[in-house]
Amino acid sequence: MMRRKNDNKRYFTRMGTRKKVHAFVRVKPTDDFAHEMIKYGDDNKSIDIHIKKDLQKGFVNNKQTDWSFKLDGVLHNASQDLVYETVAKDVVAQALDGYNGTIMCYGQTGAGKTYTMTGTTENYKHRGILPRALQQVFRMIEERPTHAITVRVSYLEIYNESLFDLLSTLPCVGPSVTPMTIVENPQGVFIKGLSVHLTSQEEDAFSLLFEGETNRIIASHTMNKNSSRSHCIFTIYVEAHSRTLSDEKYITSKINLVDLAGSERLKKSGSEGRVLKEATYINKSLSFLEQAIIALGDQKRDHIPFRQCKLTHALKDSLGGNCNMVLLTNIYGEASQLEETLSSLRFASRMKLVTTEPAINEKYDAERMVKNLEKELALLKQELAIHDSLANRTLVNYDPMDEIQIAEINSQVRRYLEGTLDEIDIINLRQIQEVFNQFRVVLSQQEQEVELTLRRKYTLIDKNDFAAISAVQKAGLMDVDGHLVGEPDGQGFGLGVTPFSAKPGKKAKSKKMFKEQLSTSARKEGASSPVGGKDLDFSTSKTQLTPSSKEGDVKDMLMRDRETSSTEPLPLDSPKEELRPPRPSTPPPKPVAFEDFKNERGSEINRIFKENKSILNERRKRASETTQRINAIKREMDMTKEALNFQKSLREKQDPP
Ligand code: ADP
Ligand code: MG
Numbered sequence: 001m002m003r004r005k006n007d008n009k010r011y012f013t014r015m016g017t018r019k020k021v022h023a024f025v026r027v028k029p030t031d032d033f034a035h036e037m038i039k040y041g042d043d044n045k046s047i048d049i050h051i052k053k054d055l056q057k058g059f060v061n062n063k064q065t066d067w068s069f070k071l072d073g074v075l076h077n078a079s080q081d082l083v084y085e086t087v088a089k090d091v092v093a094q095a096l097d098g099y100n101g102t103i104m105c106y107g108q109t110g111a112g113k114t115y116t117m118t119g120t121t122e123n124y125k126h127r128g129i130l131p132r133a134l135q136q137v138f139r140m141i142e143e144r145p146t147h148a149i150t151v152r153v154s155y156l157e158i159y160n161e162s163l164f165d166l167l168s169t170l171p172c173v174g175p176s177v178t179p180m181t182i183v184e185n186p187q188g189v190f191i192k193g194l195s196v197h198l199t200s201q202e203e204d205a206f207s208l209l210f211e212g213e214t215n216r217i218i219a220s221h222t223m224n225k226n227s228s229r230s231h232c233i234f235t236i237y238v239e240a241h242s243r244t245l246s247d248e249k250y251i252t253s254k255i256n257l258v259d260l261a262g263s264e265r266l267k268k269s270g271s272e273g274r275v276l277k278e279a280t281y282i283n284k285s286l287s288f289l290e291q292a293i294i295a296l297g298d299q300k301r302d303h304i305p306f307r308q309c310k311l312t313h314a315l316k317d318s319l320g321g322n323c324n325m326v327l328l329t330n331i332y333g334e335a336s337q338l339e340e341t342l343s344s345l346r347f348a349s350r351m352k353l354v355t356t357e358p359a360i361n362e363k364y365d366a367e368r369m370v371k372n373l374e375k376e377l378a379l380l381k382q383e384l385a386i387h388d389s390l391a392n393r394t395l396v397n398y399d400p401m402d403e404i405q406i407a408e409i410n411s412q413v414r415r416y417l418e419g420t421l422d423e424i425d426i427i428n429l430r431q432i433q434e435v436f437n438q439f440r441v442v443l444s445q446q447e448q449e450v451e452l453t454l455r456r457k458y459t460l461i462d463k464n465d466f467a468a469i470s471a472v473q474k475a476g477l478m479d480v481d482g483h484l485v486g487e488p489d490g491q492g493f494g495l496g497v498t499p500f501s502a503k504p505g506k507k508a509k510s511k512k513m514f515k516e517q518l519s520t521s522a523r524k525e526g527a528s529s530p531v532g533g534k535d536l537d538f539s540t541s542k543t544q545l546t547p548s549s550k551e552g553d554v555k556d557m558l559m560r561d562r563e564t565s566s567t568e569p570l571p572l573d574s575p576k577e578e579l580r581p582p583r584p585s586t587p588p589p590k591p592v593a594f595e596d597f598k599n600e601r602g603s604e605i606n607r608i609f610k611e612n613k614s615i616l617n618e619r620r621k622r623a624s625e626t627t628q629r630i631n632a633i634k635r636e637m638d639m640t641k642e643a644l645n646f647q648k649s650l651r652e653k654q655d656p657p
Contacts, residue, residue: 021325023352027076028112034335098251098360100323107330108340109262117259134205152237155212159230166212188317229278232259248368285309296320297354322359413438467593
C-alpha cells in the first residue's frame with residue numbers, strides 16, 4: 001500500500017501490484033560503432049562498457065574500466081515500429097483502462113530523443129511514439145463501443161523554468177502573453193493557462209501535434225532558444241464512461257510523453273551567458289527529476305521534493321506513484337561519446353530500481369449519482385403505491401412529514417398518555433417512527449416539568465441543615481457545591497438567605513426564631529457575638545436557594561437582628577427553649593439526620609418525592625405497555641405481509657405467467 005501524504009486524490013484508486021520503472025536503452029545507429037567498448041548481452045537486456053586503458057599514459061591510474069548495466073531492454077538498430085511496441089504499447093493500452101502512464105526520453109543532445117518521441121515528419125514510417133500513441137488510442141476507442149471515451153491533448157514546453165503553451169492559439173507564445181502557473185487541487189496537478197484541446201478523431205490530434213512541433217521550431221528561432229535545451233511534455237487525457245454498466249462511475253487517465261532536455265554536462269569553462277544559464281537550469285531540473293523519482297520509490301519517504309522545479313512539479317501526479325513509468329535512455333554508439341553514455345546509463349540503472357504501484361483512477365459523477373437515486377426513489381414509490389392499492393390501503397402518503405402532521409402526532413401522544421385517546425393508528429413506517437419520537441419529546445418535557453416543580457418547592461433549604469442538603473443531593477437536584485443540578489455554572493442557586501422583604505409573611509416568624517437562636521448561643525458561648533461567623537446556627541431561619549440572595553442582605557438582616565436583640569434581651573428561661581431543644585454544636589450522623597429530617601421538616605419533601613416517584617413509575621409502565629402494543633402490531637403486520645406473499649405465490653402457481 002502506498003502511504004504517501006501527497007496521494008490525497010478525492011477519487012478512488014484500485015490498487016495494483018508493485019511494478020518497477022521500466023528502463024530501456026536505445027542506441028543511435030552509427031557507422032562508427034565502438035564494438036570493442038560497447039557489448040550487448042545475449043538477452044538484449046544488458047549492456048557492458050569497457051574502456052581501454054590508455055597505453056601511452058601507462059597503467060598507473062587505477063580508475064574503473066568495466067561496467068555492466070542491467071535493463072529491461074536494449075534497442076539497437078531497432079525500427080520506430082519495434083521501439084513503440086517495446087516501450088509504449090502497453091502503457092497506452094493500460095491508459096484506456098484508467099492507469100496513468102509516463103514515457104520519458106533521456107539522454108545527451110543529438111542521441112535521438114526527439115527522433116524517438118516525435119520522429120520525422122517527412123517520412124510516415126519514421127513517425128515516433130507520439131503519433132503512434134494517438135493512433136493506438138483512437139483505434140482502441142473504435143474497438144470499445146461499450147464506452148464513451150473522450151480524448152484531449154495539451155503540449156507544454158519548459159525552458160529555463162518558464163512555461164510555454166505549444167498549442168496556444170495566440171500568435172506569439174511566451175510567458176508575457178500566457179502567464180501559466182502550476183496549480184494543485186485534490187484531483188491532481190494542472191497547469192493553469194495551458195490550453196487543452198478536445199480531439200474527436202486521429203486527424204484532429206495529428207494536426208494539433210503538427211502545430212505544436214511548428215510552434216516549437218518557430219519559438220526556437222524567434223526567442224533564440226535551442227529546442228534541445230527545453231523539456232517538452234505532450235499529454236493525452238482520456239476519460240471513459242461505460243455505456244452499459246454504471247454511468248456514475250468513470251475512469252480517467254493521462255499519458256505523458258516527455259522529451260527531456262539534453263543531459264550532457266557542459267564543461268564549465270567556456271560556457272557563458274545563455275548557454276550557461278540553460279545548462280544550469282537543465283542540470284538542476286534533471287537532478288531534481290532523479291531525486292523525486294528515487295524518493296517516490298522509497299517506501300519510507302513521506303516527502304517527495306516535487307516543487308523544486310517546474311518539470312517535477314508539472315509531472316507531480318504522473319511520476320512514479322500510481323503510474324506506469326517508462327524511461328528510455330538514448331545513447332550514442334561512438335567511442336568519443338562514451339563518457340556521456342556512461343553517465344546516461346548510470347541514470348537509467350538508478351531509475352530501474354524505482355518501483356511504482358499503478359492504480360486505476362476511478363471517479364464518481366456526483367450529479368449522475370443523485371439523478372440515479374432520484375429515479376430509484378420514484379420507482380420505489382410507484383411500487384409502494386401498487387402494493388397499497390392491492391392491499392386496499394388508499395391515500396397513504398409516504399412523503400416526509402410537515403410541522404402540522406408532527407404537531408398532530410404530538411397531540412395524539414399527549415392524549416394517549418393522559419388516557420383520553422385509546423389507540424394511535426399505525427399508518428406507515430415514517431409515522432411509527434414519528435410516534436416514537438414524539439413519545440420521547442413528551443416524556444422529556446414532562447420530566448423537565450417535574451424537575452421545575454421540585455425546584456420551585458425546594459428553594460427553601462437551610463444552609464447548615466446537612467440532612468436537608470443531603471436529601472436534596474440524594475434526589476440528584478443539587479451537587480456537592482450547593483448548586484442545583486442542571487443549572488449552568490455560575491448561575492446556580494447558591495445557598496443564601498432571602499432578604500426579609502422577599503418573604504413578607506415569614507418575616508416576623510423568622511426574626512423571632514433568629515432572636516431565640518441568638519440568645520441561646522449567647523448564653524452557651526458567652527458574650528461573643530456569632531454574627532457573620534461560620535458557626536452561626538441558622539437552623540430555624542429559612543434559607544432560600546435563590547439567585548438574588550446576596551451576602552449584603554444577610555449581613556443587613558443580621559445587623560438589624562443584633563440591634564434588636566441587644567436592645568430587647570430575651571428572658572433566659574424562655575418557654576420556647578423547652579419546646580425546641582438547642583441544637584448540638586456538632587451535627588448528628590448523616591443517616592440519623594436524614595431519617596429525622598424525613599420524619600420532621602422533610603416530611604413534605606419526602607411525601608412529594610414519593611409521589612413523583614410513583615408518577616414516574618406509572619409513566620414508565622405505560623410507556624412499556626405502549627411499546628409492547630406497538631410490537632404486537634408490528635408482528636401482526638409481518639404476519640399479514642407473509643400471508644400476502646403466500647397468497648401471491650399461490651396465485652402464481654395457479655396461473656403461471
Ligand atoms: P535529441 O532530440 O536527443 O537531441 P534528435 O532526435 O534530434 O536528438 O536526433 C538528432 C539527429 O539524429 C536527427 O537528425 C535524427 O533524425 C537523427 N536520429 C536520431 N536517432 C535516430 C535513429 N534511431 N535513426 C535514424 N536517425 C536518428
Ligand atoms: Mg531533441
